[in-house]
Amino acid sequence: EVQLVQSGAEVKKPGESLKISCKGSGYSFTTYWIGWVRQMPGKGLEWMGIIYPGDSDTKYSPSFQGQVTISADKSISTAYLQWNSLRASDTAIYYCARPRSADDDPFDIWGQGTMVTVSS
Amino acid sequence: DIQMTQSPSSVSASVGDRVTITCRATQGIGSWLAWYQQKPGKAPKLLIYAASSLQSGVPSRFSGSGSGTDFTLTISSLQPEDFATYYCQQTNNFPLTFGPGTKVDIK
Secondary structure: OOEEEEOOOEEEOOOOOEEEEEEEEOOOHHHOOEEEEEEOOOOOEEEEEEEEOOOOEEEEOOOOEOOEEEEEEHHHOEEEEEEOOOOHHHOEEEEEEEEOOOOOOOEEEEOOOEEEEEOO | OOOEEEEOOEEEEOOOOOEEEEEEEOOOOOOOEEEEEEOOOOOOEEEEEOOOEEOOOOOOOEEEEEEOOEEEEEEOOOOHHHOEEEEEEEOOOOOOOEOOOEEEEEO
16 A cells, blocks of 8 residues: 655744654655645645655745755655744644656645644 | 635535536646645545546546636535535646635535
8 A cells, every 4th residue: 555654743842943754655665756735724735845755856835945855765765844943833734745646746645744833 | 836716715515516616727737737625634635637637536426627727626416525625736837836725514
């Protein structure tokens, strides 16, 4: 079964750093892109960026460029989303997802989501 | 960025009703449009890709149409499990932007 399993919920303070993870299984991790989507409380979906684990080619939405870092470790089939300095406005659910094939395909496989709460 | 709008923002319907949701892009995107369903507390689920192609395993009561800037998602006969929020997404240009969502709830 193709699966993306994300790390657990996080509670952090403003200014702290954070790295959440997304582990792929049931398919060749290095031959599919992995993307990240933000959903702020009660709000819609926002496409953040996408990475190709095979060569770490990464594309960011301008809205998130410089705010987060997307990375991957193909040796353990895991993608990451990282913040160096969290803000309260980063409070959201973050989903990783795999496109049907190419980087500009819609996402047909989704992780369960990671809730990130940033509060002093 | 390409902006996506959806209408209505919410719709109240009964089981068995035909429901149509509209999505519009600020510039032409060909047929590069997808539709997702999201239920509370769950990840989104892909329903339709390339404007009208049904994702594997999705019931045939869901259908999509349109091209260019105007698209529709139709649920031919609403079932209890269809009460959810529906999002469109353009897949023509990065960033791949989503619409704001349409909530389908029980009348």
